[in-house]
């Protein structure tokens with residue numbers, strides 16, 4: 130069992146989605162579960178497609194030792210190439226910016242996933258004898274990296290070798306043989322349990338696989354938009370088919386995340402608790418790190434002598450200065466010390482009548498629910514979009530809770546602002562971000578400067594798209610200009626805490642890809658003539 134690591138942070142990294150509101154749920158839920166166990170000083174999440182991104186998340190973490198666990202199913206393309214690149218890692222342990230960062234294996238390849246699969250199979254088909262059941266573990270299958278299917282094949286092998294009593298245990302895939310669509314030909318038993326080996330109930334497990342299995346004629350809505358999930362069993366091809374939700378939603382996956390941290394310590398430190406040795410590591414960083422010294426010599430709180438440079442202390446100071454609005458959220462405090470968060474346009478205090486005041490929620494977690502959908506119920510993948518719905522009220526008892534809620538409304542925003550005030554927030558130039566695109570997207574950086582400026586002006590427009598102020602340029606010596614110049618300007622509202630953008634988000638990268646692809650296709654067509 131993993132011992133406490135009071136000097137360390139855990140960072141769980143997930144894929145996320147700009148389309149599916151359910152994709153990041155399991156990662157958030159497992160992080161919340163682990164946070165409640167008080168093993169780590171901090172527990173944070175970061176995503177490839179949602180916020181916080183993999184650069185900005187480091188600004189919201191204050192510990193100097195960080196364990197990163199990819200909440201991914203395989204050791205494939207993402208865990209081997211994309212995540213190390215985006216997280217700026219140089220190996221299993223990276224020392225940079227005054228920190229020690231450990232990169233653990235993804236959850237999906239841990240042997241304890243076998244236990245979860247067996248548990249899930251029994252839950253989905255209660256009372257059905259294993260001896261009369263075919264268990265099929267389903268994955269995506271992809272040509273990008275052979276390891277994608279390996280994690281599933283390993284699990285199938287482990288279950289078979291463990292003699293767990295199933296009539297047969299099989300693997301099947303959406304996009305490569307053996308195909309899940311052939312499940313009735315692949316399996317023999319009268320009962321068939323299908324468990325999707327995916328992290329979340331996203332497009333594949335809820336929408337694509339049911340069609341491939343023949344349970345549904347066409348792709349359905351996302352999980353959270355359904356009233357009822359599944360009515361097992363489904364009677365198809367003369368068999369009873371039991372379909373489970375994704376293995377990543379199993380609540381014991383939080384244990385596997387911790388297992389991967391323990392595994393990392395065993396593999397790289399011979400089982401010694403790194404939590405115990407963390408102060409020693411930190412000490413060695415104390416002397417040499419420029420960033421750390423920048424942290425320590427930064428200006429203390431305005432007019433004060435405080436040496437507390439934590440994000441919560443910065444928040445306390447900002448509120449004392451009357452800077453009580455961030456994005457579309459206003460923060461007030463009553464005489465009893467209770468903080469109230471509400472939409473900045475909603476009436477508060479004496480203006481609010483008993484009928485117009487919404488009932489108060491008291492958990493910071495509620496902020497994530499509020500921030501998830503706009504007033505029309507549409508998913509908000511970009512939390513800094515100017516579409517936060519109104520008509521809610523959060524009453525919180527401490528600054529720590531306020532900070533936690535704000536990290537849900539605007540992930541990493543407080544940390545970035547603190548770093549900016551300390552003069553150490555490094556914006557990543559757009560050209561640098563686009564140059565990291567590989568494979569079929571390697572042309573992304575071919576967009577012209579003019580295209581880039583127009584794209585930023587359109588896709589980052591403050592009134593309609595995103596409230597953040599950009600702190601990066603096109604390149605290191607080329608600031609935003611022309612139609613994009615306004616995105617770097619400071620707001621005139623002295624009471625507002627700015628939302629900062631330190632690196633182009635996935636929306637902008639995706640817009641750049643489309644522009645570059647259109648340009649590339651145009652050139653190819655011209656060359657072919």
Ligand code: SF4
Pocket residue numbers: 513588589594595596597598599630632633634635636637
């Ligand atoms: S790149 Fe543009 S849209 Fe994306 S977070 Fe930054 S400012 Fe907002």
